Amino acid sequence: MDFSASPRAADLTARVAAFIAEEVDPVEEGYHRDLAEQRRSGDPWQPLPVLEELKAKARARGLWNLFLPAEHAGEYAARFGTDGGQGLTNVDYAPIAELTGRSAIAPLVLNCNAPDTGNMEVLLRYGSEQQRTEWLEPLLDGKIRSAFTMTEPGVASSDATNMEATAIVDGDEMVINGRKWWSTGVGHPDCRIFVFMGLTDPDADRHHRHSMVLVPRDTPGVKIERMLNTMGLYDEPLGHGEVSFTDVRVPLTNVISGPGMAFEIAQGRLGPGRIHHCMRLVGLAEKALELACTRALSRAAFGKPIANLGGNRERIADARIAIDSARLLVLNAAWKLDVGGPLNALSEVSQIKVAVPNMAQQVIDLAIQLHGGGGLSDDFPLAGAWTQARALRLADGPDEVHRGVIARLELGKHGARR
Numbered sequence: 001m002d003f004s005a006s007p008r009a010a011d012l013t014a015r016v017a018a019f020i021a022e023e024v025d026p027v028e029e030g031y032h033r034d035l036a037e038q039r040r041s042g043d044p045w046q047p048l049p050v051l052e053e054l055k056a057k058a059r060a061r062g063l064w065n066l067f068l069p070a071e072h073a074g075e076y077a078a079r080f081g082t083d084g085g086q087g088l089t090n091v092d093y094a095p096i097a098e099l100t101g102r103s104a105i106a107p108l109v110l111n112c113n114a115p116d117t118g119n120m121e122v123l124l125r126y127g128s129e130q131q132r133t134e135w136l137e138p139l140l141d142g143k144i145r146s147a148f149t150m151t152e153p154g155v156a157s158s159d160a161t162n163m164e165a166t167a168i169v170d171g172d173e174m175v176i177n178g179r180k181w182w183s184t185g186v187g188h189p190d191c192r193i194f195v196f197m198g199l200t201d202p203d204a205d206r207h208h209r210h211s212m213v214l215v216p217r218d219t220p221g222v223k224i225e226r227m228l229n230t231m232g233l234y235d236e237p238l239g240h241g242e243v244s245f246t247d248v249r250v251p252l253t254n255v256i257s258g259p260g261m262a263f264e265i266a267q268g269r270l271g272p273g274r275i276h277h278c279m280r281l282v283g284l285a286e287k288a289l290e291l292a293c294t295r296a297l298s299r300a301a302f303g304k305p306i307a308n309l310g311g312n313r314e315r316i317a318d319a320r321i322a323i324d325s326a327r328l329l330v331l332n333a334a335w336k337l338d339v340g341g342p343l344n345a346l347s348e349v350s351q352i353k354v355a356v357p358n359m360a361q362q363v364i365d366l367a368i369q370l371h372g373g374g375g376l377s378d379d380f381p382l383a384g385a386w387t388q389a390r391a392l393r394l395a396d397g398p399d400e401v402h403r404g405v406i407a408r409l410e411l412g413k414h415g416a417r418r
């Protein structure tokens with residue numbers, strides 16, 4: 001195992017830390033205040049101007065598209081502003097993603113946010129030249145945003161082979177019908193392209209029935225039915241939507257990698273996407289522990305700092321152990337991905353997808369408890385952080401499904417069949 005950062009990654013990590021300290025931290029509290037005000041009196045889906053200002057500053061410093069993977073970045077890293085003109089390995093990207101995860105806006109500002117990063121990776125790895133020119137380049141340029149529409153309200157979507165929405169070949173077109181929900185990103189006014197996953201051939205084997213199709217948002221028949229909230233939060237400016245598709249027609253050239261290839265592409269997409277979520281969550285847990293310690297030392301009850309009451313010191317120690325253990329697990333998964341690709345890290349990626357959101361949820365919960373009633377209010381970023389960690393126990397696959405993968409691989413070593 002080698003978790004050491006390359007000199008270039010160490011330099012970029014230090015520069016991202018400086019950028020966040022100098023440009024993001026000073027405006028973040030005000031950003032949330034302004035967003036709350038916009039929710040009361042305006043259109044909450046209009047991104048606040050400060051986001052574009054910060055994007056321009058990040059880009060000017062070369063801190064842009066740092067998620068681009070070493071093996072697929074090609075010339076794009078140079079053309080679209082990543083300093084050094086190359087992609088990073090997963091081990092190199094981990095500390096950078098962790099830093100961005102401490103902030104609700106930093107991933108967006110550095111053009112490193114989900115689901116755009118996953119969609120860009122799909123286009124990088126599997127897109128045709130035409131698809132990359134039309135959609136990948138403006139995404140890398142930060143000019144448009146995207147959504148990934150897989151989950152359906154009508155079926156248990158943790159088993160993706162259940163998907164019923166259809167993508168049927170008709171001559172040189174694809175005809176799309178069905179309903180999706182939890183499509184992250186569709187609330188953003190710049191969200192122009194959906195990666196749609198639908199059933200093409202019910203008679204093919206389970207893993208070759210579905211296709212991934214690029215559907216421009218403004219195609220006739222596409223309708224955003226509503227925006228969903230996660231425990232009361234709408235996660236503006238991206239949000240999560242329910243989208244209906246009624247006789248939507250797109251050219252056959254919009255199919256990614258050809259009909260029936262959705263599952264193969266999904267494997268490639270979800271490995272890096274899941275690891276990025278976990279890297280950011282380690283950062284969020286770290287931030288929560290910092291807030292917890294500061295609060296526990298600065299307030300007193302029953303004549304003592306809160307840190308010294310009850311079992312709080314032990315709880316803080318346990319939180320430190322949990323964060324550091326989770327970080328090592330994430331680095332291990334990153335290293336396995338780097339040396340052998342997604343199939344080499346199936347168990348490790350599922351392990352972190354279970355361990356890290358659960359760890360973050362517990363650490364943030366401790367921080368909320370130590371803040372008392374204030375911890376549940378939006379005077380502190382903790383309630384939103386807890387909801388984010390909780391949601392990630394479902395998004396990109398529920399805990400149980402990932403435990404199932406780990407157990408299958410473990411039992412497989414001892415001769416068990418699926």
Ligand SMILES: Cc1cc2nc3c(=O)[nH]c(=O)nc-3n(C[C@H](O)[C@H](O)[C@H](O)COP(=O)(O)OP(=O)(O)OC[C@H]3O[C@@H](n4cnc5c(N)ncnc54)[C@H](O)[C@@H]3O)c2cc1C
Nearest residue numbers: 148149150151156157158182183184391395396397398400
């Ligand atoms: C904030 C957020 C953002 C999301 N973003 C996106 C997105 O951008 N695009 C997208 O397509 N989807 C997105 N999702 C959807 C997410 O991926 C699904 O909710 C998830 O895959 C589960 O599918 P489901 O909701 O249909 O639950 P179901 O499949 O109905 O499962 C419900 C429960 O059944 C149990 N269960 C299921 N399988 C097993 C098993 N094998 N063993 C034991 N128990 C099991 C689990 O407890 C599970 O939570 C998002 C979800 C959230 C909350």
